[in-house]
Amino acid sequence: MTDYILSDETRTKLKTVSTASIATALYKRGLRKQFIQDVVPVSPKKENMVGQAFTLRYIPAREDRNPITVFRNPDHPQRVAIEECPPGHVLVMDARKDARAATAGSILLTRLALRGAAGVVSDGGFRDAEGIGALDMPAYYAKPSAPTNLTLHEALDLNVPISCGDAPVFPGDVVVGDGDGVIVIPAHLADEIAEECSGMEAFEAFVLEEVKAGAPIIGLYPCTKEENQKKFDAWRAKTGR
Known part of the structure; x- marks a missing residue:
């Protein structure tokens, strides 16, 4: 957790900065693994995705815990993440780099966009990728995937430290996405x-x-x-x- 609050000034600056430049600046400070590996934009956007991280962690699904009926649970973490991710934040999902099943689809991510999220990142798959790509909200994923997340993933923890595409992501870190991909800036370094x-x-x-x-x-x-x-x-x- 962090007490850092992303300022409008820093957000505006990062809207025009490439992930390549950020990677170089982080490397100068000894940070080599902040670029999220193997995720791409669902569709190109005119400006960068910039926001603080709100995280969701998946684990491998155990069959007796993940029948289709679990979605009826009002406390299901995937659904709760959509409703609790603060406006201006980026929902970052740790799917263990496994894109064989979807971590979200167009209905959930449309709701996330309408709630004012700055974007979404998953190192797994999305279903309904065409609909997600049509949203104004930037979205990044490993690839399209039709099967529901329940076939492989169990959504478990909200707003905890995660790995996404081998990059460490802590709640409140600043996430920047451009046409190349997504990079994570530790919160205490974001302004500089x-x-x-x-x-x-x-x-x-x-x-x-x-x-x-x-x-x-x-x-x-x-x-x-x-x-x-x-x-x-x-x-x-x-x-x-």
Whole structure:
């Protein structure tokens, strides 16, 4: 758990920052495993997914505990997660990297979207992927999967530390998703990572312009020549970035 509250300023910065830049910034701090492996967007979105993590942990389903009738239980953790994930948060599900059964479908995730969630991530499958992709809310998964989660997974714990795609996720961590995938920023680092990466994005935009204009990489990326630093400073002054 964390007392950290994601500010509008940090959220706005992270909306324009790539997961690649965040991964580099985290690597500088010794963190190598924060990118969630093997999840992809259900459909492309115009801006990043950004929100604090609200977690759901699945375990392997035991047949006597998971008949279809368990969904009649008003306390079923999967259903409760949909109703308790706070607005502006990202529901992150640990399905043990097993996409053979769905961890959610379009009805549940439509409800989650209408409640104001910032997104959803599962290292398992989703059913009704076409309907989920049509939502404005970003969604990330391993792949489509028709069978109900009960055939393989039992939803067990809410808002506890989990693993999602081999990345450690603690409740309240800041989750960012773009076209490449999803990365998890430890809550206590979120503000400084957002600030640092905003500058990195500006520099990389400058570098790309220089490369397209024919500039060589050596001495430019990384910037080890003073002349390139001066060019970058002038570019920032001109562009306001």
